[in-house]
Amino acid sequence: MNSIRARLIAVLIGSTGLVWLLAVGWIYLSTQAEVERVLDARLMEAARMVNSLLSDHRIEAGLDKAAASQALGAFEVDHSSYERQLSCQIWSLEGTLVGRSQNAPDTRLTGARAGFSDAEVGGEQWRVFTVENQALGVRVMVGDSLQIRNRLVGDVIKGLVVPALLILPFLAGVILISVRRGLSPLSDMAQTLSARPANDLRPLSSVDLPREIAPALGALNGLFRRVQEARERERSFTAFAAHELKTPLAGVKTQAQIALASDDPAVHANALRQITLGVDRTARLVKQLLDLAALEANDAEPALAEVRAADLLEGAVAELSLPADGGPVVVDAGAGAERTVRVEPQFLSLALRNLIENALNHAPADTPVTCRIEAGGDRVVCFVVEDEGPGIPKAEMALVVQKFVRGRTRSATGSGLGLAIAQAAMARIDGTLTLENRDEGGLRASLSVPGVEAP
Structure with missing residues (x-):
């Protein structure tokens, strides 16, 4: 992937999705722990309430099962609601079922004598709190189906994930627009450079330029400056070289014309000497020009x-x-x-x-x-x-x-x-x-x- 824009978009969307995923996981775990704590407190409260009713003889432990079930009918809650549905059983210490709520199973909810316990009844997992009443010779068991608990936590997570999935396309669009606007200075710089003629080496403006692009712009302007200086050196070098070469060449031509126009051997000899000197001077000048051009054009580090x-x-x-x-x-x-x-x-x-x-x-x-x-x-x-x-x-x-x-x-x-x-x-x-x-x-x-x- 060679596009900076594509990299930024992929990184931002990926990191945002990862943060959402980690947040959902953290919320799931924290919600589950908090729900467990709150519902355990409600189990404990319900069991102690039933035990208090028995102790105050508002519910008679000696009632038959039908009467006890009618007395515990308040534990029934509509299955379709998000309220908790508790099941209550009252067992004698000898192991006889004294009473239960309407939908509570006939099978004993737990074998624990007191406190919290987890049990499986009829293939379903239950969370049970037991209170033992020695004075009345009974045990009060209030249970909560773990399946309902998990459904409650799942509904909370679903309420978070569904809006997140709906918002994700909008968030991706916001990221795309933000990245495009953030990289717009680079696009503007590219358009400015594309519109310039080859001989325009003026430095680019740094007004309102993001700090992240400033080093690249500074390096580019430095390159423009060096290229401009190199062009100026070449221009001045060419002008000086043309001027210096013109003089000896003109002298050689003049001496050749003198030699052609005169029949005097002495004039011929002197003209030839001058031509030789002019050629030597021109040859030396050309050699020096080539040496100087090689020195100035060689930017490589010297091989010491x-x-x-x-x-x-x-x-x-x-x-x-x-x-x-x-x-x-x-x-x-x-x-x-x-x-x-x-x-x-x-x-x-x-x-x-x-x-x-x-x-x-x-x-x-x-x-x-x-x-x-x-x-x-x-x-x-x-x-x-x-x-x-x-x-x-x-x-x-x-x-x-x-x-x-x-x-x-x-x-x-x-x-x-x-x-x-x-x-x-x-x-x-x-x-x-x-x-x-x-x-x-x-x-x-x-x-x-x-x-x-x-x-």
Whole structure:
């Protein structure tokens, strides 16, 4: 059963029926006990009354059976009514029937000498109270048929069950209407969402909303917000990418037109060099755009692994496409070479490659870019990349990690994505990117990541 409405209706009707059934059972038992107590008291009262009449000689114990029966005729009650019908017998202590009520059996009601007792007479169960009168030499027995008692209790239960059965369909209708009205906010929410266009990501209103639905609505509005933010990122990413790609492509086209329009070999050679630079810049930009898109689109938890720090650094350098006119990349593993880090290797390698490429693009030709590993503490390992370029003005230090922000000290092949990619990669593995200008000139960029063990 996948319907919440059907479940609620079934549970409510079932629980209501069960409560009714338990109530009927409890009433039956309590009514039976109370009826037994009251009717036993009436038996006792009737027997003592007859004994009192005998003691006061209002009924003579020596009367014949016919006279005694006539004297006890007051015990007869109409069978069709709900009044009790009592049967009375007067027996001598020697065992002779002295008198009885009209419909009382001829057989002795009970063999008990005094008090309450249960007996079977003629296949019928009787409840009997006996009073022994030693002075007159008789026993007074007043009996009550248990069948009549059970009929009385049954009539009480029938009076409860029949109205309950008649009311049950009405109660089921009330439950059905109540559940439908109670779940109407969900239906209204579904209708509102169905009527919305695909690009409408406004949060749903929470006015007059039941508290039980508020968590679901909050989660849904949170999803709308995240989807809206993702769409805004994609929109801005597409706009910036289109703008950045337009410039190198336009330059390539211009240089190609120059080469076609000129017969000078020197002009041809210069145009081809410029075309090569434009293609390299475009290729690097496309690669960075793909890396950044992969980082932002990957919402899965990073697959952390324990990797030797020196292996990560050497692998990142080996994957670089070094420019022909760039300086050398010097790898100095240092004291932290044997440290082990717990990271997503792909993300850390991506950040390292972009930092080294950024350093190569901004450092003067023939100047080295130094990469080394430092122990930043008991549980921290730092990957440091240093160059001898112009550095970053302090006013722009916090801005250059944003996408497509190039700053004043921009390079000819830069696109403003290298530091943004490194920052995004560090955020995925709980690392930090730190940028600072060196006193002797140039920029120091360090990646701090969790380490596994001290050296």
